[in-house]
Amino acid sequence: MNIQQNIRVAVDAIVFGYSRRQLHVLLIRQKFGLLKDRWALVGGFVQDHEPLSEAVQRELREEAGISVDYLEQLYTFGDDVHRDPRMRVVSVAYFALVHTEKYQLIADSDAEDARWFPIDELPPLAFDHARIIQTAYRRLQGKLSYQPIGFDLLPEHFPFSDLENLYCTILNTEIDRRNFRKKMLSFGILEETEHSAIQKSGRPGKLFKFNSLKYNDLKEKGFVFEIKFA
Amino acid sequence: MNIQQNIRVAVDAIVFGYSRRQLHVLLIRQKFGLLKDRWALVGGFVQDHEPLSEAVQRELREEAGISVDYLEQLYTFGDDVHRDPRMRVVSVAYFALVHTEKYQLIADSDAEDARWFPIDELPPLAFDHARIIQTAYRRLQGKLSYQPIGFDLLPEHFPFSDLENLYCTILNTEIDRRNFRKKMLSFGILEETEHSAIQKSGRPGKLFKFNSLKYNDLKEKGFVFEIKFA
């Protein structure tokens, strides 16, 4: 058993955040090499005895100083043999979401040259990272409708209008406010808190909280989260 | 840029076939090495300048002598550092479906020691292949409801009852025959042919044919295939 191979294994993370009514992606600046001054996804080579998912978490810590709230494997990019012009690299891409609070934290921290970019204002990207982000974006759009992952992009407590706006923005669609609220509340996975949002103008909305225990409980009993739009 | 790594990249294929009212998985027998006499998925190491998807197709050709009708990337297994006890191997698993005709062809061919096993009568498997098959099976179950992939498990022409039975078997559920047929036909992606099935007993059923052009056409216009059960 002496297979020789000259292929490297890397991981990349597409981290989404949501703030000021926009979906953002976390990018870092390449500091050296061929692609200096290009922006790229957080990522790097996997260590010999390191599980893939740990490699991603390590890179997120090292390069951007964050831990994420939701992480799942997205896709492995390895059909284009020259996606990295320097050598054959197969990259396992991960899809991640962070709560808005943490989002703020990183945006401030610039120990590393990391920044959030609105999804529709991305700078020129290294390698095939633009394509990877498109794949991740479609996954996010798809999942939003049948898994309660939108909550991982909001703070723990949020007004209903933020949730609604998140869906409108990411799915790029109009939603009937009344029907959306009715449906969302009918699941019984949101709790109304006593607090209200602080707003510039208009009537303050009550803050809600996603009850993940309740959700898991219902899910075990066969409940499926599903939200669609006209 | 001189990263040293001691990780191998492999691909594995989970090939599903459907025959005699049962879902089957294609396995091959390990002929040598540590796991002699164990059954395993078709798979092997990726060549240095070979795209991942080509590697799978090559392995399918070399080890089982088939080409498949549907192929998509499933998941990359690389969290368990010792999934292959000999060395660190990251395996990109692919999910494949073959039409029943081709299914027959392989079942006969035994140039390689390849066999079909009913999904619920699997022999002891090499490495983490049992787990990989479970993942693939869940993917199949999930996709059946919102993508017309069941047709890739049937011959080109099939009686309605075979389609219905395929759904029942794979999803492990009972289906109302009338409602199922009504829904399926309402999509307008099936064509009734003039031919009838040849049967041991009972009234022969008309043969149907999946019209993939029509499906792609409708899909572009926003149609979504979706079939659920009570």
Next chain:
DNA sequence: TCAAAAGTGTTGAGTTTACACCCATGC
């Protein structure tokens, strides 16, 4: 003529859509 499987319609329940006005707050 009997056994086996194919083919077919209707009704009630539940869900989804469309739609507009009043309410609380800050300035």
Next chain:
DNA sequence: GCATGGGTGTAAACTCAACACTTTTGA
């Protein structure tokens, strides 16, 4: 008191679930 955004109900259209008898064929 006015501008801003929050909160709420109902009726019509549609979709889904439940359900049983007739038809065709071969033995």
